[in-house]
Amino acid sequence: MRNICHIFKRELGGYFATPVAYVFLVIFLGMAGAFTFYLGNFFERGQADLSSFFVFHPWLYLILIPAISMRLWAEERKSGTIELFLTLPISIGEAVLGKFLAAWAFCGIALALTFPIWLTVNALGNPDNGVVLAGYIGSFLLAGGFLAIGSAVSAATKSQVIAFVVSAAICFLFTVSGSPLVLNFFSGWAPQAIVDVVASFSFVQHFNAITRGVIDARDLVYFASLIAVFLFANAALVDLKKSS
Amino acid sequence: MSEMLSIRNLSKRFGPIHAVDNVSFSVKRGEVLGFLGPNGAGKSTTMKMITGFLAPTSGTAVVCDHDVLKEPVAVKAKIGYLPEGAPAYPDMTPAAFLGFIAGIRGYSGGKKDARIERAARLVQIEDVMNQPIDTLSKGFKRRVGLAQAILHDPEVLILDEPTDGLDPNQKHEVRTLIQNMARDKAIIISTHILEEVDAVCTRAIIISRGRVVLDGTPDQLAARSRYHNAVSVVLKARAVPVVETLLRSLPAVAETEKVDGMDGLACVTAFAKGGRPIIAEISQIARDPANTIEEVRVERGRLDEVFRTVTETRG
Known part of the structure; x- marks a missing residue:
């Protein structure tokens, strides 16, 4: 636990030691705002809620989260620092968790910095702030899911570009797995049970359920187990590929 | 417990290649072992297995009574390791980097500051403590790596080419540093600079194609030369x-x-x-x-x- 804390602090500090953090925050906040007001018609809808804000988060994360996760392990392997890092008296599990939690906290910071939109909607009307909070929780969990996938992919390659593209592709499949694009592929030949299982993998489905204000245990279990599975794969990949 | 490091039938295969082939030796407290061999002979691979970075195909290494296969974290806590090329996080300053290492090594508060200060003084990097590591010269980077390895005053010190990229004065300083630390530690340094063996090592092992081909004091090794007593x-x-x-x-x-x-x-x-x-x-x-x-x-x-x-x- 103490080691996770040290790794967490180093990693999180690392984001702010370079322009990476600031570029990311500016782009994220800019795009989140632009999507909400122009594509989401925040004002025209005339509703005191943030659904036009949250609805674009999966698509925003699809591009931006792999940009954060791609460097987590690929950079360590490329620069050789992984040999230093993994010969310190820490376990691989601590290393994986420390890095993941730092990246997740960074996403949390980015998400927290969208607070002006919450102030705006409160100034304009009387939104149900419980639903807004649920939206933020859902968005944070969604970011965690994307990050866990990206972190595992990053451990499998030395190339940050490959890590980015592959993570984005996998995240895309998880995002759209509830849509006809994917389901039609299965529904022609697979039994309904399998189609339902594939549909239940959908990020969007679980995310939308939470942002409606209903925090169902099933949705929490979904995100928690998804993160756990990919972090487990991440640790296995680090162990397997660290020296190659 | 004078035998601090013992390598037992260590082998590593990468597909058909025997990178390290049944290597056994041990290092006692006070010994400085020069680990010699041509490039690709298996020096770094052996060191990576001792430090728990690479899993051996067979055999094991025992460091201060801890088996690296069974208690990797305990072994890593005992060892100070300078990997080949002295990798360090380029965006960090030496102060932040050593702070991170000291934290992982279990130091905090005043003790942590004292450790960092001592390591920085020993390798003479006090003047660059607040510059990002990627702006430092090769010699400074190498010394930051050394500072990291000696920070916790480890009982076993494993240095992969510690003087590579240093100028003659810095080489001399690093060798003096190694000699000063040698008394209560077991030290392995890999090198292909043969003068280094004469300068600091009490014993040398030459490996070639993954096998130990010679093991002895520098004098014993020199005696095998046709120049001996010429x-x-x-x-x-x-x-x-x-x-x-x-x-x-x-x-x-x-x-x-x-x-x-x-x-x-x-x-x-x-x-x-x-x-x-x-x-x-x-x-x-x-x-x-x-x-x-x-x-x-x-x-x-x-x-x-x-x-x-x-x-x-x-x-």
């Missing part, structure tokens, strides 16, 4: 034919070799049969002024020649 004389070039004939006529001399020097001088080396001392006989020749001999020296043996012999003939 005598070199520096003389006027015109006197060379005469002196060479005289030297060859001595029963203890196996052969002679001539190297032309500058200013009309040349150097003739007489090799001893079976490496026995021949200086007594040769000093007779040197005393005759007609032979114009200006300098006589006894060769102790050349490590580079031993190194070449044992690592090449096994091709």
Whole structure:
């Protein structure tokens, strides 16, 4: 636990030691705002809620989260620092968790910095702030899911570009797995049970359920187990590929 | 517990390649082991297995009674390790980097500051503590890596090419540092700089193609050289034919070799049969002024020649 804390602090500090953090925050906040007001018609809808804000988060994360996760392990392997890092008296599990939690906290910071939109909607009307909070929780969990996938992919390659593209592709499949694009592929030949299982993998489905204000245990279990599975794969990949 | 590090039948295969092939040795407290071998001989691979970075195909390493396969974290806590190329996080400053290492090594508060201050002082990086590591020169980067390795005053120190990229003054400082630390530690340094073995090592192992081909003190290694106890004389070039004939006529001399020097001088080396001392006989020749001999020296043996012999003939 103490080691996770040290790794967490180093990693999180690392984001702010370079322009990476600031570029990311500016782009994220800019795009989140632009999507909400122009594509989401925040004002025209005339509703005191943030659904036009949250609805674009999966698509925003699809591009931006792999940009954060791609460097987590690929950079360590490329620069050789992984040999230093993994010969310190820490376990691989601590290393994986420390890095993941730092990246997740960074996403949390980015998400927290969208607070002006919450102030705006409160100034304009009387939104149900419980639903807004649920939206933020859902968005944070969604970011965690994307990050866990990206972190595992990053451990499998030395190339940050490959890590980015592959993570984005996998995240895309998880995002759209509830849509006809994917389901039609299965529904022609697979039994309904399998189609339902594939549909239940959908990020969007679980995310939308939470942002409606209903925090169902099933949705929490979904995100928690998804993160756990990919972090487990991440640790296995680090162990397997660290020296190659 | 004088045996602090013991390597037992360590092997590593990468597909069909035996990178390390059944290597066994141990290092005692107070020993500085020079780990020599050509590039690709398996030096770094062996070190990576001792430090728990690479899993051996078979065999194991035991560090201070902890088996690296069973208790990797305990082994890593005992070892200070400078990986090849001295990797460090380029965006961090040495102060932040050493702070991170000290935290992981279990130090906090004033003790942590004292540790960092001491390590920085020993490798002389105090002046660059607040500059990002990627702006530092190669020599400073290497010393930041060294500071990281010695920060917790480890009982076992494993340094992969610690003086690579340093200028002669820095090399000297690092060697002095290693010698000063040697008394209560077991140290392994890999190098292909043979002068380093003479300068700091109490023992040397030469590996080639993943196998240990020689293990002994630097003197024992040097004794395997054909230069061992050979005598070199520096003389006027015109006197060379005469002196060479005289030297060859001595029963203890196996052969002679001539190297032309500058200013009309040349150097003739007489090799001893079976490496026995021949200086007594040769000093007779040197005393005759007609032979114009200006300098006589006894060769102790050349490590580079031993190194070449044992690592090449096994091709």
